[in-house]
Amino acid sequence: MNLTLDKLNFGIKNCKKCPLCKSRLNAVPGEGAVNPKIFFLGEAPGINEDRTGKPFVGKSGKYLDELFADIGILRNEVYITSSVKCRPPKNRRPLPNELKICRLNWLDKQLMIINPKLIVMLGKVALLQLTNRTDNLTQVHGEIFTYHSSQCLITFHPASAMRFPKIDILMKQDFQKLKLLLEKLG
Numbered sequence: 001m002n003l004t005l006d007k008l009n010f011g012i013k014n015c016k017k018c019p020l021c022k023s024r025l026n027a028v029p030g031e032g033a034v035n036p037k038i039f040f041l042g043e044a045p046g047i048n049e050d051r052t053g054k055p056f057v058g059k060s061g062k063y064l065d066e067l068f069a070d071i072g073i074l075r076n077e078v079y080i081t082s083s084v085k086c087r088p089p090k091n092r093r094p095l096p097n098e099l100k101i102c103r104l105n106w107l108d109k110q111l112m113i114i115n116p117k118l119i120v121m122l123g124k125v126a127l128l129q130l131t132n133r134t135d136n137l138t139q140v141h142g143e144i145f146t147y148h149s150s151q152c153l154i155t156f157h158p159a160s161a162m163r164f165p166k167i168d169i170l171m172k173q174d175f176q177k178l179k180l181l182l183e184k185l186g
Contacts (some may be wrong), residue, residue: 005034005113008106012085013053018101020086020094026053030081030110037185038078038178039116039150040064041107043125043157044094050087055080060158064122067158067172071179079114083107083129099129111148117185119150120178123157138167142174144181151185153178 012029015021028045031054040056048058056064068075084094084102094102107129111119121127124137130147133140143154155174161167 003109003113005110008109008113012106015085015105017105018086018098020084020088020098023089024086025050027085028053028055028082028087029085029106030055030079032075032079033077034114036077036079036114037117037182038073039111039114039119040078040080040122041119041126041130042080042082042122044082044084044091045087046091047087049082055082056158059162063158063162067175070172071175071182073182079110079116081107081110083125093125099125103129111150116150118178118181119147119152121152121154123155123160126157127154138170141170142177144177151181153181 009029013027015027021027028049042056045055046058046060049055055061065075068078084098085106088094088098119130121130127133127135127137130152137154137156140154141156145152153174156167156171158171161171
């Protein structure tokens with residue numbers, strides 16, 4: 001079967017593979033460029049994302065857009081998605097079984113189709129989802145490693161950076177590192 005991003009998104013929007021489908025308004029497959037250099041992975045849709053079916057459209061999304069502008073990239077040049085595609089009740093963290101189901105059914109396939117040069121993990125849940133690592137982000141942020149054929153950068157979730165001034169500074173430093181990585185990748 002020739003799986004395209006459109007077919008995958010249709011599957012995500014109609015997914016009933018875990019209990020998160022029961023409380024969602026809209027699944028949020030992700031959006032962006034079809035062949036982007038950069039793939040951003042967050043935690044889970046929030047209330048605004050659940051309403052619109054689009055990733056990072058609330059305050060965290062505005063903050064992320066500012067970071068993009070600071071390093072000279074446009075939102076429509078990247079692909080943005082979350083570790084789980086449906087909003088967990090009361091914005092709780094996704095449960096291990098929800099993460100596993102979304103990864104096996106959707107995230108791994110998104111990465112295979114999109115095949116980005118660079119993956120940016122936004123926060124601890126994204127790090128856990130791709131690597132099973134539970135490191136303290138203040139110790140590993142800015143770290144770069146290879147995942148399959150993609151370079152990966154670990155950084156904070158925008159919501160954390162908006163709440164904590166020290167995290168804001170560190171995340172902005174990580175985005176400067178991202179800018180240098182992009183220049184090297186061409």
